[in-house]
Structures are given as C-alpha cells and as structure tokens.
Amino acid sequence: MGVSSTVQAVGAFPRNKGLAPFTPKACEGIGRGLKVIPIPKAVLTADHHGRPACHYCGPCWQGCDSGSKFDSLRVFVLAAQNTGRLHLIPNARVRHLEAGPDGQLKTVHYFGTEKRAWQELRAKAFVLCPGAIESAHILLNSKMANSSGLVGRYLSEHLYASVSAHLPQLMGRKIANEDGSGLYSFIPDCTKNWRGTKFIRGYQIFPMGGAGEFTLVGNQIPGNGTDWMEAIRNYSTAGVSLMFQGEVLRYRDNRIELDPVLKDDAGIPAPTYFYEWHGNERAMFKDMIEVGNEILHKAGAEMLPNRNPHEYGHSIHDVGTARMGKDPRNSVTNPWNQSHDVPNLFVNDGAPFVTAGNQNPTLTILAFALRSSERMVRLMQNNTWTD
Numbered sequence: 001m002g003v004s005s006t007v008q009a010v011g012a013f014p015r016n017k018g019l020a021p022f023t024p025k026a027c028e029g030i031g032r033g034l035k036v037i038p039i040p041k042a043v044l045t046a047d048h049h050g051r052p053a054c055h056y057c058g059p060c061w062q063g064c065d066s067g068s069k070f071d072s073l074r075v076f077v078l079a080a081q082n083t084g085r086l087h088l089i090p091n092a093r094v095r096h097l098e099a100g101p102d103g104q105l106k107t108v109h110y111f112g113t114e115k116r117a118w119q120e121l122r123a124k125a126f127v128l129c130p131g132a133i134e135s136a137h138i139l140l141n142s143k144m145a146n147s148s149g150l151v152g153r154y155l156s157e158h159l160y161a162s163v164s165a166h167l168p169q170l171m172g173r174k175i176a177n178e179d180g181s182g183l184y185s186f187i188p189d190c191t192k193n194w195r196g197t198k199f200i201r202g203y204q205i206f207p208m209g210g211a212g213e214f215t216l217v218g219n220q221i222p223g224n225g226t227d228w229m230e231a232i233r234n235y236s237t238a239g240v241s242l243m244f245q246g247e248v249l250r251y252r253d254n255r256i257e258l259d260p261v262l263k264d265d266a267g268i269p270a271p272t273y274f275y276e277w278h279g280n281e282r283a284m285f286k287d288m289i290e291v292g293n294e295i296l297h298k299a300g301a302e303m304l305p306n307r308n309p310h311e312y313g314h315s316i317h318d319v320g321t322a323r324m325g326k327d328p329r330n331s332v333t334n335p336w337n338q339s340h341d342v343p344n345l346f347v348n349d350g351a352p353f354v355t356a357g358n359q360n361p362t363l364t365i366l367a368f369a370l371r372s373s374e375r376m377v378r379l380m381q382n383n384t385w386t387d
C-alpha cells in the first residue's frame with residue numbers, strides 16, 4: 001500500500017513501520033494524557049512501487065489522479081490486471097447466487113447494465129467484497145449462507161461527533177497556500193484513562209484546521225455589508241475542529257433486510273436498514289462533546305454555538321453483516337471469512353467483522369482478505385474446501 005508513519009505504540013494504536021511520516025503541526029499537552037501523533041496515511045511521501053509521491057494538491061477524497069493515495073482499484077486491481085489474468089466485467093449488478101446439487105456455489109446471476117440483459121457466470125470459488133451492506137444484500141437475495149439467520153444482522157458503523165471553534169490567535173492572519181493531503185495528526189484512543197464506568201470501548205480524535213473555503217460561523221455573525229465581510233474574513237483563517245470516531249457496539253437488531261416493496265430498475269429487491277444507538281453510544285457521544293469542549297477551551301478557543309452533532313448514518317464504515325466465528329449457529333463465516341454453509345464462498349469486505357472497533361476498517365479488511373485468500377489458494381491446491 002505504501003503507508004507513511006513513524007514507529008508508534010500509543011494506547012490501542014499498534015507499533016508499525018512505514019514510509020517517512022508527514023510532519024504534524026498540532027500541539028500536545030492539552031490534558032487527559034492525550035498524545036497527538038503523526039497519522040499513518042496510505043499516501044506516499046516517496047515514490048513507491050511505480051507510484052509517485054504526493055504533490056499536495058488537496059482533494060484526496062475526490063480520488064487521486066497521480067495514484068499517490070492508496071485505493072484498491074489503483075493498486076490491487078491494476079496489479080491483477082497487469083498479470084493479464086484478470087477479466088473485469090464493469091457495470092454488472094448481481095441479483096443472486098445459485099448453488100449446485102452438492103451445495104457448493106456454482107453460478108452468479110447478474111444484470112449487465114450495458115446490454116440491459118441478465119447474464120450468468122460460473123466458477124470454482126467465489127469472493128464477495130462489495131461492502132458489508134451489499135454482501136448481505138446479495139446473500140439475502142440468494143437465500144444462501146444463512147442457516148444461522150444472522151446474515152444482515154449486527155450491522156455496525158462508527159459513531160461520530162465533532163466540536164468546532166476558532167482560535168483567536170489565528171484570526172485575520174495572512175492566508176497561505178494550505179493545500180495538502182489533509183489530516184496530518186490524530187489522537188489514538190486513550191479513553192480508558194478517564195471514562196470510568198460511563199461507557200465501554202473507546203474513541204479516537206482527529207484534530208483539523210486551516211483556512212477553509214467557508215467560515216464556520218458566517219450565518220452566526222450579525223450585521224451586513226463591509227464590516228460583516230471583514231468579520232467573516234477574520235474568522236475564516238481561524239477555524240479548528242476535533243472530530244471523534246468511536247465504536248458502536250454490536251446489536252442483533254441493527255440490521256439490513258430486503259425491502260418488501262422497493263426494487264431497482266432491474267427488479268432486484270432493495271435493502272432496507274434498521275439501526276439504533278443504545279445507552280453505551282449515547283454515553284460515549286456525550287463524553288466526546290464534553291472532552292472536545294474541554295480541549296478547545298484549554299487551547300483558548302472561542303467556542304461556536306449552533307453546531308449540529310453528527311447523527312447515526314453519517315459513517316460509511318459499515319461492518320458486521322456476515323459476522324465470523326467458529327460456531328455456525330451464531331456466525332455466518334468462519335475465521336477465514338469463509339461461509340460455514342457454502343465453503344467455496346468467501347466474504348472479504350467488512351461484513352465478517354464482529355465489532356467496528358474505533359479504528360478505520362480498511363487495514364483490517366485487507367489483513368483478513370489476505371489471510372482468507374491464502375487459505376482459499378491452499379484449499380484449492382489441495383482440491384478440498386475443508387482442512
């Protein structure tokens with residue numbers, strides 16, 4: 001992937017060794033034992049395996065033209081394509097999977113949106129990795145791999161809160177070029193040091209700032225005309241915020257099901273969501289806001305009123321809809337992301353997670369997928385689907 005990082009071990013954050021880190025400008029020592037460290041980023045600080053170093057243009061979240069930021073299409077799929085042994089079928093929408101008489105998965109039925117026709121694909125082994133929602137959606141539409149009744153259940157994501165303010169010392173400063181790949185520092189989960197019995201599990205914190213395109217408070221500054229524009233200009237260089245990312249516990253009733261009515265234009269039943277926070281999430285969210293206010297007050301910031309907290313559904317870190325485990329009665333996949341019921345089916349996205357943790361899920365998805373793929377190759381070489 002090419003991950004820039006220092007060798008760190010802070011709180012729940014593991015030691016790791018990568019490319020040279022980005023240099024953080026955030027400060028430490030704002031209390032509660034927090035430690036601000038350079039964030040490991042799958043963004044290149046040096047040319048790496050044919051991909052160029054980041055040139056700090058800015059909008060990474062819109063995709064990286066130079067390929068300096070890791071994504072699976074740019075790195076893994078391209079590498080697979082370069083072997084000459086990958087056949088991509090774009091614009092194909094899977095309707096369902098079908099097993100043969102021996103119970104093994106044999107056929108994928110998909111809707112080719114270019115020809116607007118139903119087509120089939122057969123194979124020896126199948127890997128689902130469209131994301132936790134879509135994997136469960138396909139399995140539910142297939143009525144497959146669900147002897148436990150847990151496909152679609154234990155849907156989880158991350159809980160977010162953010163607290164924003166302005167630092168008076170940054171108001172009205174000269175605007176410099178602040179393009180870059182964003183998010184250079186973070187604070188690993190240290191909540192065990194202060195949470196007491198308020199909630200279990202924890203959260204990490206991402207400090208952010210810089211001159212934005214818009215001030216955070218434009219609609220809260222009274223007045224109009226030149227004075228109002230000047231006030232907005234002064235504020236626009238001074239915005240800072242803390243974004244909190246915490247773990248939502250796994251709950252059986254947080255789930256996706258097939259919508260009884262809604263279908264897409266090919267007639268494929270759509271998924272529908274049932275999702276709620278419980279007491280632990282509400283207590284954690286309250287704590288995030290308290291800690292955020294405390295940190296920003298201590299930093300001397302001017303607090304902003306009227307900021308709306310994030311609500312659930314904000315996260316795109318969906319996991320947990322085909323949970324892994326050793327017992328087929330209470331899990332969908334085994335510890336290698338392999339279906340208990342249909343052994344030539346593997347689910348290599350976030351669906352096998354049993355918890356969201358508070359960390360971003362991509363690295364864990366990749367680690368599980370690697371482990372799963374090694375097993376798949378080994379079993380295929382041995383011409384069997386079990387050990």
Ligand code: SF4
Pocket residue numbers: 043053054055056057058059060063064065066067068069180181
């Ligand atoms: S700033 Fe982001 S988009 Fe621009 S080169 Fe670097 S990683 Fe790519």
